[in-house]
Amino acid sequence: MKFMDKLTKSPRLNTLLRQMGIYSFYDVVYHLPRRYDNYNLTKDYDLEDKQRVVLLGDVISLPKLNKGSRASLITFDFMDINKKFFRVIAYNRPYLLKTLNINERYTIIGSYDKKRNEVDLINLTKGEIEKERALKPVYSLPSDYPNHLFASLAKRSLEEVSGHIYSLVPAYFRKKYRLIDKETALRYAHEPKNYEEIRQSLRHLKYEEALTFSLKNQLIREANRSLSKVKKEPIGLDICEPFINTLPFKLTNDQRQACEEIIEDMNQSSLMYRLLQGDVGSGKTLVSFICLYANHLRGDQGALMAPTDALARQHFENAKKLFEGTKIKIALLVGSTKTAEKRMIYEDIEDGTIDIVIGTHALFAKAVKYSSLGLVVIDEQHRFGVNQRIALANKGEHADMLMMSATPIPRSLALTLYGDLEISTLTSFPSTKRDVKTAIVDSNDERIYTMIEHSLKENRQVYIIAPLIDYREDERYSVEQLFARFALKYPGKVGLLHGKMNIEDKENALNRFYSGEVPILVTTSVIEVGIDVKPANLMVIYDASNFGLASLHQLRGRIGRDGSHAVCLLTHDDLSNEEDIERLNILVNSEDGFEIAEADLKNRGPGELAGLKQSGMPNFAYLNVIDDFKIFVVARDDATFILKNKTEPGFTYLVDRVSREINEDDLKKG
Numbered sequence: 233m234k235f236m237d238k239l240t241k242s243p244r245l246n247t248l249l250r251q252m253g254i255y256s257f258y259d260v261v262y263h264l265p266r267r268y269d270n271y272n273l274t275k276d277y278d279l280e281d282k283q284r285v286v287l288l289g290d291v292i293s294l295p296k297l298n299k300g301s302r303a304s305l306i307t308f309d310f311m312d313i314n315k316k317f318f319r320v321i322a323y324n325r326p327y328l329l330k331t332l333n334i335n336e337r338y339t340i341i342g343s344y345d346k347k348r349n350e351v352d353l354i355n356l357t358k359g360e361i362e363k364e365r366a367l368k369p370v371y372s373l374p375s376d377y378p379n380h381l382f383a384s385l386a387k388r389s390l391e392e393v394s395g396h397i398y399s400l401v402p403a404y405f406r407k408k409y410r411l412i413d414k415e416t417a418l419r420y421a422h423e424p425k426n427y428e429e430i431r432q433s434l435r436h437l438k439y440e441e442a443l444t445f446s447l448k449n450q451l452i453r454e455a456n457r458s459l460s461k462v463k464k465e466p467i468g469l470d471i472c473e474p475f476i477n478t479l480p481f482k483l484t485n486d487q488r489q490a491c492e493e494i495i496e497d498m499n500q501s502s503l504m505y506r507l508l509q510g511d512v513g514s515g516k517t518l519v520s521f522i523c524l525y526a527n528h529l530r531g532d533q534g535a536l537m538a539p540t541d542a543l544a545r546q547h548f549e550n551a552k553k554l555f556e557g558t559k560i561k562i563a564l565l566v567g568s569t570k571t572a573e574k575r576m577i578y579e580d581i582e583d584g585t586i587d588i589v590i591g592t593h594a595l596f597a598k599a600v601k602y603s604s605l606g607l608v609v610i611d612e613q614h615r616f617g618v619n620q621r622i623a624l625a626n627k628g629e630h631a632d633m634l635m636m637s638a639t640p641i642p643r644s645l646a647l648t649l650y651g652d653l654e655i656s657t658l659t660s661f662p663s664t665k666r667d668v669k670t671a672i673v674d675s676n677d678e679r680i681y682t683m684i685e686h687s688l689k690e691n692r693q694v695y696i697i698a699p700l701i702d703y704r705e706d707e708r709y710s711v712e713q714l715f716a717r718f719a720l721k722y723p724g725k726v727g728l729l730h731g732k733m734n735i736e737d738k739e740n741a742l743n744r745f746y747s748g749e750v751p752i753l754v755t756t757s758v759i760e761v762g763i764d765v766k767p768a769n770l771m772v773i774y775d776a777s778n779f780g781l782a783s784l785h786q787l788r789g790r791i792g793r794d795g796s797h798a799v800c801l802l803t804h805d806d807l808s809n810e811e812d813i814e815r816l817n818i819l820v821n822s823e824d825g826f827e828i829a830e831a832d833l834k835n836r837g838p839g840e841l842a843g844l845k846q847s848g849m850p851n852f853a854y855l856n857v858i859d860d861f862k863i864f865v866v867a868r869d870d871a872t873f874i875l876k877n878k879t880e881p882g883f884t885y886l887v888d889r890v891s892r893e894i895n896e897d898d899l900k901k902g
């Protein structure tokens with residue numbers, strides 16, 4: 233295998249590649265384009281406003297820099313081959329000043345502004361483009377990694393790995409679905425001659441992904457079926473009533489029903505594998521506490537795993553309060569727990585002194601040995617891998633599993649994705665009714681400040697959310713810049729919290745916000761998961777169209793949690809951007825998490841290769857769980873067929889390979 237240092241001649245680019253997790257020619261080849269720019273020239277000259285145009289012509293004036301307050305703007309004049317004249321404007325591309333040559337020929341793509349006869353530049357390339365090359369791949373890259381350089385690295389990489397690319401799809405199914413071979417599929421993805429080649433490429437990659445995903449799930453299920461638990465005396469919700477009566481509020485009907493379903497499942501001799509889904513604030517935590525209580529009554533230990541230290545801590549504090557009147561011993565185990573304390577907790581878990589342990593991944597570190605683990609609750613399940621269950625099984629733990637998620641997955645989809653997963657749903661909210669109003673405002677709207685001041689006057693708390701952008705950092709809304717902006721305006725009142733801070737600083741920031749000492753928190757979507765600060769009644773989300781709708785919905789679930797009136801402001805730089813505003817309006821008009829999740833998934837345009845990173849679904853590289861639903865269904869049945877015939881020579885490679893992957897996933901978690 234050829235590694236990194238040899239990938240490109242530039243040490244700078246090599247560093248960038250490393251940062252992207254690209255170490256070999258294989259990694260390059262599997263870094264597929266995010267989209268394609270179509271450079272086929274616009275034929276019809278009856279241009280409409282906002283139309284996307286592709287023009288071939290010459291740059292006829294030196295590019296000029298107009299430095300505005302917001303971003304650099306470069307303009308130049310352009311005469312196309314039919315002697316039509318355009319002014320071209322380009323935002324944030326200072327390098328054009330050096331690279332554009334006057335009187336040289338370029339092909340440009342842009343959006344046409346009819347009133348001004350201007351082209352807002354999207355992309356450009358030198359010279360004329362052959363028809364066969366008109367679809368140019370656009371990759372997700374750091375802003376200082378030029379796209380065309382990655383494209384040529386991809387071309388070179390394809391040559392390097394040629395002859396060494398194998399499909400995981402067995403020949404039988406490749407033939408059945410007339411899939412092109414894998415190497416060709418990858419080549420078509422990077423260098424398509426036309427849309428049909430992209431389609432053929434995706435057919436292979438998507439099916440392969442769906443098939444391995446289904447097979448993995450089914451293998452895990454098979455392994456889990458063979459596990460069973462020691463049969464216990466059946467328990468019922470009735471024996472939990474004395475505890476339920478001590479709770480500060482009455483259970484909603486949905487909560488009660490979910491508890492019944494879960495406990496019923498815990499009574500079975502096979503292991504429980506259940507998803508508890510319910511919108512943010514529907515009260516899932518309480519349900520899990522009651523089940524942990526029931527599990528304690530049957531004599532077993534329980535564990536509750538959360539994705540972040542902060543959330544684990546919050547659950548721990550809650551649990552301490554709710555279980556105060558019981559004999560239950562609870563411990564908190566997170567990454568930052570001091571070593572000496574950890575060791576003591578390990579001992580107490582092993583000898584059964586601790587009944588319920590709450591924490592993060594640390595709960596399943598190799599050193600942790602449970603004396604009798606009966607129930608594992610995984611909060612915000614979508615933040616973890618799909619294979620947590622097998623990870624536990626491999627540790628010798630035969631525990632029931634309850635996963636909780638605020639991302640609503642339509643039932644049919646969940647069943648196809650997860651197979652034998654059982655589902656309980658909380659659709660109603662606890663008595664405290666939510667009153668959160670959502671509005672879209674211009675990023676510079678002064679009313680943002682008025683509203684913040686209003687909240688502060690009422691002793692309320694405010695979240696300011698910065699968009700989390702992978703590569704394309706827009707400096708104006710980076711979490712640091714927003715912090716600076718607000719800290720200047722409200723000295724001493726603003727806290728900062730983001731993923732790159734160290735644990736102590738994070739905790740500090742969070743505690744000061746919890747206590748109300750610092751009433752404004754500037755943060756990223758890290759707070760999306762479960763944070764519960766009751767007095768918070770205002771949230772300003774900057775550059776909101778950068779988020780998935782489901783994420784935005786979860787974010788705004790953080791405010792108005794005590795039932796009082798709350799406002800969520802979604803900001804955008806350009807309120808005339810109809811597409812973005814229309815999408816954001818879905819949130820303004822709906823509070824139904826299911827509806828929003830579905831709208832979100834449907835909204836992702838076809839041909840977009842990026843995965844569904846924010847949607848809470850498993851992360852697929854090529855598949856879109858809504859659009860490609862049929863592929864999932866087919867692949868699921870094919871996986872079943874393969875497992876039934878797994879000793880067939882044509883299938884053994886795939887089955888071995890996927891089994892190995894499952895084990896490797898576990899090792900990574902260990």
Ligand code: ADP
Pocket residue numbers: 481482483484487510511512513514515516517518638662663664762764
């Ligand atoms: P989520 O489903 O988003 O995890 P939580 O479990 O955090 O929701 O619950 C949201 C809030 O509602 C918490 O403050 C919790 O104490 C409160 N809560 C839960 N159940 C009830 C209930 N039956 N009546 C009133 N408040 C409740």
Ligand code: MG
Pocket residue numbers: 516517611762
């Ligand atoms: Mg929660």
